[in-house]
Amino acid sequence: MQIRQVAIIGAGTMGASISVAVASAGYEVLLRDVSVDALQQGLQKIDKMFQSLVRKGLAEETAQRHRARIKTVTDYSELADADLVIEAVLEKIDVKTAVFRELDRSCKPSCILGTNTSSLSITEIAACTNRPDKVVGLHFFNPAHLMKLVEVVPALQTSQSVCERTLEFARSLNKLAVRVEECASFLVNRLLGRYMGESLWVLQEGVATIEEIDKAVTDYVMPIGPLALRDMNGADIGLAVARFNFQEYGERFRPAPLLEAMVAKNWLGQKTGKGFYLYDPETKKRTVPNGSIAELILPSSTPPAAFNPQRLFLPMINEAFLALQENVCAAEDLDPALMAGLGMRRGPLELAEELGLANCLEQTEKLFASYGERFRPAPLLKRYVRAGRSSILKREGQLAAASN
Ligand SMILES: NC(=O)c1ccc[n+]([C@@H]2O[C@H](COP(=O)([O-])OP(=O)(O)OC[C@H]3O[C@@H](n4cnc5c(N)ncnc54)[C@H](O)[C@@H]3O)[C@@H](O)[C@H]2O)c1
DSSP: OOOOEEEEEOOSHHHHHHHHHHHHTTOEEEEEOSSHHHHHHHHHHHHHHHHHHHHTTOOHHHHHHHHHTEEEEOSGGGGTTOSEEEEOOOSOHHHHHHHHHHHHHHSOTTOEEEEOOSSSOHHHHHHTSSOGGGEEEEEEOSSTTTOOEEEEEEOTTOOHHHHHHHHHHHHHTTOEEEEOOOOTTTTHHHHHHHHHHHHHHHHHTTSSOHHHHHHHHHHHTOSSOHHHHHHHHOHHHHHHHHHHHHHHHOGGGOOOHHHHHHHHTTOOBGGGTBSSEEEOTTTOOEEEEOGGGGGGSOOOSSOOOOOOTHHHHHHHHHHHHHHHHTTSSOHHHHHHHHHHHHOOSSOHHHHHHHHOHHHHHHHHHHHHHHHOGGGOOOHHHHHHHHTTOOOSHHHHHHHHHHHO
């Protein structure tokens, strides 16, 4: 069955930008929120996004044609003909399951029900419907109309054909669609979490300054430093995510006390004008690093040495090997997903090959000896090194060739 009509539930930050992405690919969009007011606010965001696309070169009449495909609805009964639903309401399991029960009652039996959750269990959401085989994670990145990646996350119950159709749909939006098996934070945010967390330990231990960390990392492969990014997203959001990952994965995701202290001081970043950097109250632009952070930083016990950004990427590489070991995604999808999701210039597997797998293991083991669990080497990385492999994708290629 062809997908023509797509319902989007929730007209907030994500629902609005997903609506723009979906309507721009030629689909009819039905947008629902809890009130006419919330829908109006959603439409204002949508109009601003189209205006910004026009400023960047989209023809005015094309923007109008796309915009005209978005209609608002207030009642679930109006979703009876939808072929696909993308839910983007609050990140609360009770709210999501209530929405999915309504959708299950109102949508036709063939309709696929997708959720844009970042952290909740897709399997649990699927289980509250009478069509668990047709429920799937459809994880867009913010802003969805500009970001290239969509993680398609099947629940334990999702049928193969629903997963494939959802991947096909995401590709039809001109996105990189990657199948990711269900795990906390999915693929990209899981790997990002290890790297973000390590940047805080490095700062807290006095190994490098705010500016040294951000500069070393942007010079290496990232479009923005981890501390500037933490300020953009908010330390409170960062702490909630870090606590969630810590609860799901254990010690290696333990939040750095520095992050807890920043939240306690309300140094949340851009939204409070003060985080790792200070922000101009008028222009909201970043000015200088927040000097008061010095009071939260321990004096370094090691002699100062030039900060090496590998300290942040080795945990990300190690997490990539753990994810591959768990078959969270195909090896060939991992780097493209990280590059599309985070704007990295090279993905973690390419970085690992560049550094040398044996060297990555040796460095990780040294850090494990100094810092403990955060750096326990992934068993799969050890196996690659023991096998004398220098390339990760080559092995996958050989396996594919062997199975043909
Ligand atoms: N913001 C991000 O960067 C981001 C990125 C990826 C995924 N997500 C996920 O997307 C989802 C939405 O996040 P957001 O940032 O857009 O939130 P948001 O708070 O901006 O928007 C949520 C919207 O849902 C509406 N809503 C609440 N209950 C509803 C209901 N019963 N029916 C219809 N609408 C309802 C609210 O009125 C609001 O407009 C969450 O699951 C979040 O985890 C967010």
